[in-house]
Structure formats: structure tokens, C-alpha cells
Amino acid sequence: QVQLVQSGSDLKKPGASVKVSCRASGYTFTGYAMTWVRQAPGQGLEWMGWINTNTGNPTYAQGFTGRFVFSLDTSVSTAYLLISSLKAEDTAVYYCARVDDSKDAFDIWGQGTMVTVSS
Amino acid sequence: SSELTQDPAVSVALGQTVKITCQGDGLRSYYASWYQQKPGQAPVLVIYGKNNRPSGIPDRISGSSSGNTASLTITGAQAEDEADYYCNSRDSSGSQLVFGGGTKLTVL
Numbered sequence: 259q260v261q262l263v264q265s266g267s268d269l270k271k272p273g274a275s276v277k278v279s280c281r282a283s284g285y286t287f288t289g290y291a292m293t294w295v296r297q298a299p300g301q302g303l304e305w306m307g308w309i310n311t312n313t314g315n316p317t318y319a320q321g322f323t324g325r326f327v328f329s330l331d332t333s334v335s336t337a338y339l340l341i342s343s344l345k346a347e348d349t350a351v352y353y354c355a356r357v358d359d360s361k362d363a364f365d366i367w368g369q370g371t372m373v374t375v376s377s
Numbered sequence: 378s379s380e381l382t383q384d385p386a387v388s389v390a391l392g393q394t395v396k397i398t399c400q401g402d403g404l405r406s407y408y409a410s411w412y413q414q415k416p417g418q419a420p421v422l423v424i425y426g427k428n429n430r431p432s433g434i435p436d437r438i439s440g441s442s443s444g445n446t447a448s449l450t451i452t453g454a455q456a457e458d459e460a461d462y463y464c465n466s467r468d469s470s471g472s473q474l475v476f477g478g479g480t481k482l483t484v485l
Contacts, residue, residue: 295420295476302479303412303420303463319473353419363410363425364465370419 260284262354262368269374270344278339278371280354287335288312291357293364294328294339298350308357309337344375380468381409381477388483389454397449397480399464409447409466411440413458414479420463424449451482459484 265279280292293308307318309328316328327340337354352371355364381401389395399409408427412420422431424440437452447466451458464477 293474302461303414303465303476305465305474305476319475355420361410361422361425361429361431362408363422364412364420365422365425365431367419367421 260356260366262356262366264352264354264368264371267372267374269376271377272344272346272375274344274375275340275342276344276373278341278352278354278373280337280339280368282335282337282356285356288332291359292328292330292337293355293357295353295355295364296322296350297353297370298347301350303353306339306352311337341373344373346375348373349375380475381464381466383462383464383477383480385478386481386483388485389451390485391456392453394450394452395454395482397451397462397482399447399449399466399477400445401466401475401477402445402469403467403471403475404442404445404447406471407467408442409440409464411447411449412463412465414461414463415459423462454482454484456484458482 263281270276288311291308294306296304306322309316325342329338354368356366358365411424413423414420423434428440439450441448461479463479468475
């Protein structure tokens with residue numbers, strides 16, 4: 259079945275980096291863009307941007323430029339989110355989701371990855 | 378701050394009808410999509426486009442739009458509809474996507 263499986267929870271110290279993975283299965287990976295969404299504890303959803311899985315071209319939302327990098331490895335149908343110079347306020351659940359252009363919506367979501375930044 | 382505005386909380390009696398709204402300038406040009414999120418779970422797409430439901434979403438959930446407001450209506454609310462609901466669409470520039478702040482729906 260169509261699914262996105264994300265990497266497990268991670269605990270990092272401030273200033274470190276973290277790479278979250280999102281492995282797709284059950285569909286043609288390059289047929290759909292991938293988006294990333296952040297949810298801080300007790301807060302709402304924030305759109306971080308997306309990546310074109312054909313070209314690898316990323317688009318970042320305002321507020322998610324500089325320390326956030328989207329990348330791909332199409333050979334293993336996996337998208338990555340790299341966050342560098344981590345801060346306490348980066349503590350959140352990070353979701354990947356498939357972008358269905360025909361629906362103009364995010365139709366399949368990963369289970370989420372909790373990233374905790376603490377000294 | 379979000380360019381899509383939602384009421385933080387709404388309640389409905391079991392079996393009654395409730396409308397959750399989402400306001401924003403971008404909604405004059407673009408449809409909203411709606412996501413349901415239950416505690417500890419990933420969001421689930423429930424409405425997209427003019428009024429389309431993905432497979433598996435009950436037909437008591439519907440969507441509509443007028444002017445700068447998109448709405449999600451649940452007709453005959455059930456206990457399992459209790460969740461947070463988020464709208465998503467483009468901002469007024471059309472170049473960025475944005476989520477509304479979310480509405481916590483309580484079924485009494």
C-alpha cells in the first residue's frame with residue numbers, strides 16, 4: 259500500500275544537526291512532490307516547504323531558509339530533511355507528506371518524527 | 378502569524394451539525410484543503426478542491442467556499458469526529474502555502 263515511513267525520534271544538543279528521513283513505497287516516488295510540515299509541542303501545523311522529486315528543486319517557506327535543507331535519494335525513494343545549528347525552538351514533530359497535484363493537497367502523511375533539542 | 382484564520386475551538390452536540398471556518402485573502406483565488414488530526418496521530422486529508430473527499434472519509438464531512446472563507450461542515454457529528462481540524466491553502470501572493478491555526482472540535 260502507499261505509505262511514507264519516517265525515521266525514529268531523535269535527541270540532539272543545541273548546535274548539532276539532525277537528518278530526518280522519509281521513505282516512500284507503493285507508488286512512483288518521482289511522480290509526486292514531497293512536503294515537510296512542523297508541529298511544535300501543543301501547537302499547530304506549519305508548512306516548511308516542498309521538494310520537486312523529479313528535479314530535486316526545493317522551495318522553502320518563509321522562516322525555513324538557511325538552516326533547513328530538503329534533499330532526495332531517488333534510488334531508495336527517500337526524502338530527507340536536514341536541520342543544522344539546532345535550537346531549543348526546533349523541538350517539534352516533523353512530518354513528510356506526499357503532494358498530489360491533482361488534488362492540490364497533501365494526501366499521504368508519514369507518521370512523524372519527534373526531534374528534541376536539549377542540553 | 379497565519380494568513381488563514383480559524384476559530385481556536387468549536388463544540389457540537391452529538392448528532393448535530395457544525396461548521397468550521399477558515400478565512401484568508403488567498404481563498405478568493407484558491408481552494409482550501411482540510412486535515413483532521415487526532416491526538417498523537419498524523420494529520421489526515423478529509424476535504425480537497427471544491428468539495429472532494431478521499432476514499433474512506435465519511436460523507437457527513439463536506440466542504441464549501443464563498444469569498445474569502447472556506448468551510449468544513451460535519452452533518453450529524455459523531456464522537457470519532459472529535460479532533461483538531463486544519464485548513465491549508467495559498468497565501469495572498471499565491472507563492473506560498475500556509476496552514477490555518479487549527480480548530481479544536483469537541484463533540485458533547
